[in-house]
Amino acid sequence: MRHISRTIIAPALALACGLGTSPAMAQDAGDIQVKVLATAVLPDGKITDAPLLGPLPATTQTAANDNVVPTVAIEYFFSPNISLETICCVTQHDVDVVAGPLTGAEAVSNARVIPATFTLKYHLNPGGVSPYVGAGPTYFIWIKDEPGAQTIPLGVTRQSLSNELGLALQAGLDVPVGENLLVSLDAKRYFVDTTARWFAGNTKVIETEHKLDPWVLSAGVGFRF
Template identity: 25%
Template sequence: MKNISLTLLTLAVATASQSALAFQKGDWIVRGGLATVSPDESTSNIVVGSDLGVDLAIDNDTQLGLNIAYFFTDKLNIEVLAATPFKHDVNFGVSDPLGTGDKLGEVTHLPPTITLNYYFNDPSSPFQPYIGAGVNYTFIFDEEFTSANDAAGLKGLSLDDSFGLSAQVGVDYMLNEQWFLNGSVRWVDIDTEASFSLNGAPGSVNSIEIDPMVYTISIGYRF
């Protein structure tokens, strides 16, 4: 009887320890790490009076990614994503029509995103995978041409802000009851358009679908 009681006590302690690893209603979590925005861009051609036959390409950038989430059930949380500003090089897509170099300019953006996540919440595993969907508002600012393009007559670069959907998959790996590692992949719908002038003539790129994948590795803490 004594051995049976000891076995049951051991199982109860083990089960309680495993359950504590899974997130629970009322938990707050914060994460911080590196986030890489990798655009999968598709743009219309540059137009200045007529179609120049050249589109745009946008480079990757990596910054500090931050998010905070609150579990309103054991399996569902609301997450707010933030980051330090991402700065991307904007290049001529195929060839340089002005002879000023392949780099056209730079743009900076902030992509705050609100996501509803569903956790599979397996209490027997330190791996806590989840999927999510949400909305994003991207603030685009500090748009500028390179000095060579500015000298060639390109002025007043401006890109519109963007509102769109987002989706993600991720996993938290629990190191203990408070600390965990996180990896996630997120898709964000970012659509914009650009306006500028070339030697006083109005120019535009009427469709810029950036639609990046966002890859994040971070460390998190549960309150």
């Protein structure tokens, strides 16, 4: 696992192990749980298809940078074992060329995405140290993206990333540390793509399809109401 994920997960894991003997929380249908998390977003960004490379060499390949962002997760319990969770965050990424003659060039700058996600979760051992698994749909909404500086000399004036529907798989661990307080470790793997398009005026000059498929690793605290 990358260094950025160890920075987020390791301290919380130590805290969870140290506090795991605290009294268990009650967990009932109708409970609402809110988690405040530090989240490492580790996307791929690889080009999987290039319908229109335009001035780019055929050997061009890209990767997106990692980021750490604050996240809020809101969860509703239908029963002690079954819940529905959604998350709220915005994460920013650049996409750089990592293979081909343009290696090191920035292709996409300051791309910001809302990963609108709902997961249906199953909790083992509710009320105690509780592992869980989940799955559900996600919709990546790009609210801002700009052409990278090195694409401007190619005649690019604007750039866009397509909003796309995908799937999220989830696993994690909730450790009670008080009657209504817990420490949480969470891992999600997203499966979602996007199509990137670069324009010179109104003319599309480059179009590439990218695999995003980020790992999203979180650690933080939760409160139950």
